[in-house]
Amino acid sequence: MPHIDYYFATLSPYTYLAGTRFEEVAAKHGATITYKPLDIMALFSRTGGTPPKDRHPNRVAYRAQELPRQAKKLGMPLNLKPAHWPTNAAPSSYAIIAAQNAGGGDLGALVHSVLRAVWAEEKDIAQDDVIKACLSGAGFDPSLADSGLLSGAETYARNLEEAVDKGAFGAPFYIVDGDQRFWGQDKIEEVDMVLSGTL
Template sequence: MTTIDYFFATISPFAYLAGDGLEQIAAKHDATITYKPVDLMALFGRTGGVAPKDRHPSRLEYRSQDLLRRAKRLNMPFNLKPAHFPTNMAPSSYAIIAAQAAGGGDLGGLVQSFMRACWVEEKDIATDDVVRACLSGSGFDPSLADSGLLQGAETYAANLEEAVEKGVFGAPFYVTPDGARFWGQDRLEDLDIHLSAQAS
């Protein structure tokens, strides 16, 4: 069975706009997904990227236009300037890591619920009540927000190192076992085609 390594940040607007596209592709190809939240700002620093706040105004303006266009095309609600962005990604990332280890819930749904909370619902995903609500709403024990802190911190740091090692430099980023890399929610179709070719 193919495993797709999914590197993402819980405050990435482009990861939010991916919706459940990756989960649909995985189901189509009988593949599994390993969710690997990363500290996107640290990743930028390690791979030559620039945090949005430090980018040239022309790049920021284009990013804004592109996000709005994509949200409209995908018919997804989207707030270009949410009340709680940027925010600390660690609590939501730790919760996802703990939930993946625990199993029993909808992990893809949990990932998407954090992003929706940020980009649609005007919630701060760094706060304990939001983290617990997202866990519970996706079928996980909300106490994972507390019990998974140590494992979460260690895995979160390891995910960053693995991302750099595998050539990941942004989010969302998808890596297949043969080393094929796909950057951006607009490359999901290419991932689908690649997996189809491997199966044939």
């Protein structure tokens, strides 16, 4: 059975644009997923990336065209300048980690609902009520937002170290069977092809 380590950030617009397509591909091939939310700004600084606010104007201008293009192509709403971005990604990441440990809901739906809250719904994912609504909507106990904060923080930090060690440098980042690396929501088709044995 194939396995995919999924490194992502709850603030990443490109992770938002992945929607639930990644989960659909994994399900098609019977692949298991370990969700690994991480601090994307720390990942950038560790692997040679540049935070959006520090990027060259050419890169900023390209991002301003590319994100709406991709959203339109995918039929997804997108606010290029969300009211609550950037915000503290740790609480939503801890909740996802707690939900993965607890089980019983739809983890892919939870991740997407958190990202949709940022990029389409003008909500602050650092707020407890927003996180609890996302948990509840995905079939998880909303009280998970208040539990396992220490272990969540430890896992969140460990995810960053693992990402660096395994060759990740952005989000979303998919590692299939510990070796094949894919960066970006536009690589989901290639993940599908590798799992199919055609690539």
